[in-house]
Amino acid sequence: MAVNQTAQKILIVAQKNLQQKGFNGFSYRDLAQEIGIKTSSIHYYFPTKDDLALALVTAYHEAFKIELAKISSEDGTRLHLERYAKLFEDNLAVDNKFCLCGMLASEVNSLSDRVKQAIQRFFTDNELWLSQLIADGQSNGSFKTINSPDLVAAQLLATFEGAMLIARSAEKDSVLKFRLVVQGAIESLC
Amino acid sequence: MAVNQTAQKILIVAQKNLQQKGFNGFSYRDLAQEIGIKTSSIHYYFPTKDDLALALVTAYHEAFKIELAKISSEDGTRLHLERYAKLFEDNLAVDNKFCLCGMLASEVNSLSDRVKQAIQRFFTDNELWLSQLIADGQSNGSFKTINSPDLVAAQLLATFEGAMLIARSAEKDSVLKFRLVVQGAIESLC
DNA sequence: GTCTATAACTCGATAGAC
């Protein structure tokens, strides 16, 4: 797990570039210039751009898992959903970034199978977590929706991803627009 | 309005490429080879890639307006919403394409201001149309939601765009997955 | 590990013949 310091810098800058401009929207040169190293150094750690993409999805997914576990360990049901939405909002709030996996999902036809599968795992993991949350909320009376937890989960994830996508294109007050849609979606469950 | 035959071919092939691979995911060379002409011929009709993108958004938006008018002229309220969702589903059904404006929205940081604004107009137009539909449905009792039509409209558009994005990455049964989420979203309004 | 240098190719775009 202990990753080299340069590799870390690369991952951080690459993540930002990917979430802002997409997989086909940045180059090794962009990263190298921003970090202050040469492109060959990036290739040393991530031989191909596909390797870099996979590392980014993996790291993003892992970080997400940790946050989800944190949320689950706390009290509240509706609050969980709001904290969950906040994870996405944070991307938007700093540099108007899109969800890393949402971005790659839009470029799915330019990606290798292994990256594609890593994105699918991110989405299914999120739907699974949300589904469990919905089921719990239905049990304890927090959510009044009678639809199947799986369906509501898929709906929520779609709404959140779509809300980011559209809010981001508005550019101005994108966080506010995202928050409105999210609050509306949560409201209609309670 | 009468557009040259070659220009038409370019627009058709470019639209497919854009919806499949994104603005940064295809080149003039790709289009030229698929059509059977030279890249310089494309530059003759669309001097820059930005010109091409703007033409594509404009054409896509115009086609959408015509379809929305058709739907509005028919009977039904909930049915309108289902026909509306079908417009998006049709993209998914053939070659697993994403919404053209959804795709460009993800790449918003690589686009010129005029293209960005054209995308924003597409989204606001859609939200306006949906908002009117929701308001009508609330009046005639088709929709039981008491939220503001504007909010519900923004929510629906986000859900549909996000559902396309995620379903597309699943690749298998993507239409089915999209349909499930859409039906769930419509259901919860009635 | 990081660099220089470079290969091999693709990109958007333009000039000018036909």
Add this chain to the structure above:
DNA sequence: GTCTATCGAGTTATAGAC
């Protein structure tokens, strides 16, 4: 209107010096 030819710059990626 479509072509050939080409420019200048960008792309991913690698070989080899230090």
